[in-house]
Amino acid sequence: LKIWALPTSAHRPLSISAHKMAMRMSRRLLSLPAIKDFAQYEAIKTTKSTMMVGFFTGHWSMASKMYQEQFEAMAKSYPKATFYTCDVDDAPLAAYDAEVTEVPSVVIQPLGLKPDGSYYDKTDMVVVAPELAQFDQVISRAKSAVDAIEVLEDEGERQAWQFDPATGTTLPPHK
Numbered sequence: 603l604k605i606w607a608l609p610t611s612a613h614r615p616l617s618i619s620a621h622k623m624a625m626r627m628s629r630r631l632l633s634l635p636a637i638k639d640f641a642q643y644e645a646i647k648t649t650k651s652t653m654m655v656g657f658f659t660g661h662w663s664m665a666s667k668m669y670q671e672q673f674e675a676m677a678k679s680y681p682k683a684t685f686y687t688c689d690v691d692d693a694p695l696a697a698y699d700a701e702v703t704e705v706p707s708v709v710i711q712p713l714g715l716k717p718d719g720s721y722y723d724k725t726d727m728v729v730v731a732p733e734l735a736q737f738d739q740v741i742s743r744a745k746s747a748v749d750a751i752e753v754l755e756d757e758g759e760r761q762a763w764q765f766d767p768a769t770g771t772t773l774p775p776h777k
Contacts, residue, residue, distance in 0.1 A: 605683045633674055637688040643696035651684040652753040653712045655744070658688050658702045665737035666706040672741045673708070680748060700729065701773045707731040708744035714756035722753070723774050748766065 637643045646654045651772070657673040658664035670687070677685035690697040690705060700709040708730040712722040728751075732745040763772040 634677055635686045637686050637693050637696055639693055639776055640695040644763060646684050647763050649684055652682045653710060653715055655683050655685045656688050656700060656709045658690055658697055658705055658707045658709060660690050660705040663705045667708055669741055670672060676741060704731045706740055708740060710747055710752050712751050715754040717752050717754060721774060
């Protein structure tokens, strides 16, 4: 396979490795993990982080692309939380479990103990979606929501969440 480099005065073929390198250099490296399936999404719930914060996007969504960098900058401000991105087309079950109805949306699920000593569960999840197409406010509203949540560190190992056939989503194990 030969690929021609244009525009040059003499058309010279580029090797495949040079073409791959050019493609690799054009892609921006993302610092956050990208959820590609439901198992990856569920695995975050068993980590020692205080909360999971997801940026749910669509590859077709311009607003998702515009605010991705702001979400990554927000992630650097919260080292105890696990931040991730998820394309709703790549992991539709994760988007369903997170109750995402619009992209971009930020979903915040506290993990661990509430200040009163009880465990956070699915009812404590916060979904920040654009209201009336105000995409520019999603990240700032998500930051406010994260700041408002107080999580006490939980000692011990976390167990995997369990599928609930009544809701079609997952719930934390009963303790």
